[in-house]
Amino acid sequence: MILQLKPLFAGEIERLPVEATLDLSSFEFHGDCPLTRPVELKGEIVVRADMLWFTATASYHFESVCDRCLSPVCGEFVTRMEHILVSSLNGEETDELVLVENDELDLVPLTETDIYLDLPQKTLCKSDCRGLCQHCGKNLNDGLCGCHEKKVDPRMAVLASLLTEDTE
Ligand SMILES: [Zn+2]
Ligand SMILES: [Zn+2]
Numbered sequence: 771m772i773l774q775l776k777p778l779f780a781g782e783i784e785r786l787p788v789e790a791t792l793d794l795s796s797f798e799f800h801g802d803c804p805l806t807r808p809v810e811l812k813g814e815i816v817v818r819a820d821m822l823w824f825t826a827t828a829s830y831h832f833e834s835v836c837d838r839c840l841s842p843v844c845g846e847f848v849t850r851m852e853h854i855l856v857s858s859l860n861g862e863e864t865d866e867l868v869l870v871e872n873d874e875l876d877l878v879p880l881t882e883t884d885i886y887l888d889l890p891q892k893t894l895c896k897s898d899c900r901g902l903c904q905h906c907g908k909n910l911n912d913g914l915c916g917c918h919e920k921k922v923d924p925r926m927a928v929l930a931s932l933l934t935e936d937t938e
Contacts, residue, residue, distance in 0.1 A: 776873040778815060778822055779857055788813040788826050790877055797882050799889060804834040811881060813851065822855035824868070828881050837892050838901030839909050849888040851881070 771790045777783045789812055794805040813826025828851060833844040853868045855875060868880065900910035908915040 771877040773815075773875040773877060774873060775815070775822065775855065775857075775870055775875055778817055779873055781817070784817045786815045788815060788824070788877075792878055792881055794830075794878065794882060794885075797885070799834070799886065800837070800893060802834045804832045804893075805830055805885070806833045807831040809881065809885075811877060815855065822870075824851065824853040824855055824875075826851045828885060830885065832889070834893050836895040836899055838899045839895060839911060840902065841895050841909065841911075843893055843895050847889075849885050851884045853880070 771792055773786070773788065775786070778786055790810075792809045792811060794809050795803060797803060797805045807830070809828055809830040811826055811828050813824070815822050815824050817823075828849045830847055830849075831844065832847050833842070835841065836843050854866055855868050855870050857870055857873065859867065859869055868875075895911075902908065903910055903915045903917050905917040906915050908917075
């Protein structure tokens with residue numbers, strides 16, 4: 771989805787509403803494509819102090835699995851987007867500025883980057899998810915599995931064999 775910014779840069783208009791429905795179903799996050807439904811973008815671009823200010827909210831449905839226990843995780847999220855759009859960079863290097871080439875702003879990569887940075891580092895079904903047992907695969911949120919008691923600490927195993935040798 772491309773926005774033509776020429777009228778803004780040329781000073782012909784001072785405000786451009788941003789309203790778009792984006793298909794970000796191929797957006798990848800932690801090896802998954804969690805944006806299964808269209809993303810709604812709403813906002814505006816206004817000219818202020820000879821610069822273009824982009825503000826918008828991206829509303830989306832997130833659907834993936836818990837990093838620890840693999841159970842489904844989904845929810846509705848909103849990411850706030852704020853950028854200053856420039857047609858050329860005068861040597862300044864800053865993350866706030868978005869360089870717009872040929873007066874065309876592609877909303878897809880901009881929205882994808884903002885959502886990526888806004889999403890939590892880990893996808894968890896709940897903050898204290900216990901995950902799966904590494905031995906039997908049981909979901910430990912449903913209760914303990916009993917593997918822990920049977921598992922022998924390697925240091926204890928050495929001690930146990932020494933004790934056995936002593937008694938021989
Ligand atoms: Zn979990
Ligand atoms: Zn287990």
